[in-house]
Amino acid sequence: MALSEALKKLVDDTAVFAVVATLQPDGSPQQSVVWLMRDGDDLLFSTTVDRRKYKNLSREPRVNIMINPADSPYTYAEVRGTAALTTEGGPELINQLSRKYTGKDYAEFNPASQDDAQRVVVRVTPRKVVGSL
Amino acid sequence: MALSEALKKLVDDTAVFAVVATLQPDGSPQQSVVWLMRDGDDLLFSTTVDRRKYKNLSREPRVNIMINPADSPYTYAEVRGTAALTTEGGPELINQLSRKYTGKDYAEFNPASQDDAQRVVVRVTPRKVVGSL
Numbered sequence: 001m002a003l004s005e006a007l008k009k010l011v012d013d014t015a016v017f018a019v020v021a022t023l024q025p026d027g028s029p030q031q032s033v034v035w036l037m038r039d040g041d042d043l044l045f046s047t048t049v050d051r052r053k054y055k056n057l058s059r060e061p062r063v064n065i066m067i068n069p070a071d072s073p074y075t076y077a078e079v080r081g082t083a084a085l086t087t088e089g090g091p092e093l094i095n096q097l098s099r100k101y102t103g104k105d106y107a108e109f110n111p112a113s114q115d116d117a118q119r120v121v122v123r124v125t126p127r128k129v130v131g132s133l
Numbered sequence: 134m135a136l137s138e139a140l141k142k143l144v145d146d147t148a149v150f151a152v153v154a155t156l157q158p159d160g161s162p163q164q165s166v167v168w169l170m171r172d173g174d175d176l177l178f179s180t181t182v183d184r185r186k187y188k189n190l191s192r193e194p195r196v197n198i199m200i201n202p203a204d205s206p207y208t209y210a211e212v213r214g215t216a217a218l219t220t221e222g223g224p225e226l227i228n229q230l231s232r233k234y235t236g237k238d239y240a241e242f243n244p245a246s247q248d249d250a251q252r253v254v255v256r257v258t259p260r261k262v263v264g265s266l
Contacts, residue, residue, distance in 0.1 A: 017201060017206050019199045019201065022162065023160070023161070023162060027160055027195075028195040028197070028213065029154035029155065029162050029195065029197040029213075030211070031152065031197050031211050032199075033206070033209050062160075063162070064161070064163060064164050065164075066164040066165075066166065068150065070203030073150050076166050078164050080161065080162075
């Protein structure tokens with residue numbers, strides 16, 4: 001499944017916040033806000049091994065990402081996909097994301113992050129994209 | 134479960150877009166963007182009887198609403214709750230929402246809506262609220 005050129009450009013060029021939906025152990029939905037990057041047609045976000053979404057995605061890789069830019073709120077892309085998790089490259093990804101979204105290294109943007117649990121790369125491979133982007 | 138005063142004020146006073154997560158027939162997550170209002174501690178949004186989220190919520194009322202204001206993107210409220218659906222008051226709710234978000238009646242904002250399927254009021258009663266709002 002390929003991302004549209006408009007969606008690729010939005011993710012590459014703007015600090016758009018995304019909302020990720022995962023599944024709780026009881027099957028109910030859980031959502032959180034993430035910074036987002038792209039590698040080809042995969043979307044990448046960061047988490048840590050003690051976060052709810054990491055635990056949920058470790059058990060159940062089906063995931064949904066909503067991208068709805070604030071400056072064009074009637075456009076959106078709902079990306080339905082599957083998440084693959086790895087700690088490899090975890091510190092590098094959060095730094096890349098931090099520079100994209102804040103202009104700073106992550107340790108500078110969020111000094112308390114030195115006490116964070118191990119960082120994880122979440123790679124979402126799209127199965128289907130719904131929406132106008 | 135009570136909403137915080139900050140969250141009530143945000144929903145009442147601003148045209149904040151929200152992201153709703155429901156569950157597909159296969160149990161995977163589905164997301165969509167909605168306009169939002171409030172009645173006491175319940176959150177209200179609108180849909181139509183032919184939309185995916187109506188079908189999903191008719192079968193499985195567990196729902197999640199993410200509220201993440203664009204002008205304060207590091208604040209959020211994740212509302213986990215249960216949805217009750219009714220067509221009663223459906224046209225009135227979409228008009229109230231349209232006036233809140235666009236300043237116009239819905240038929241004026243979206244003339245094509247005259248062909249819409251029957252309007253539904255989705256009332257979400259919170260079970261838990263996570264986040265900084």
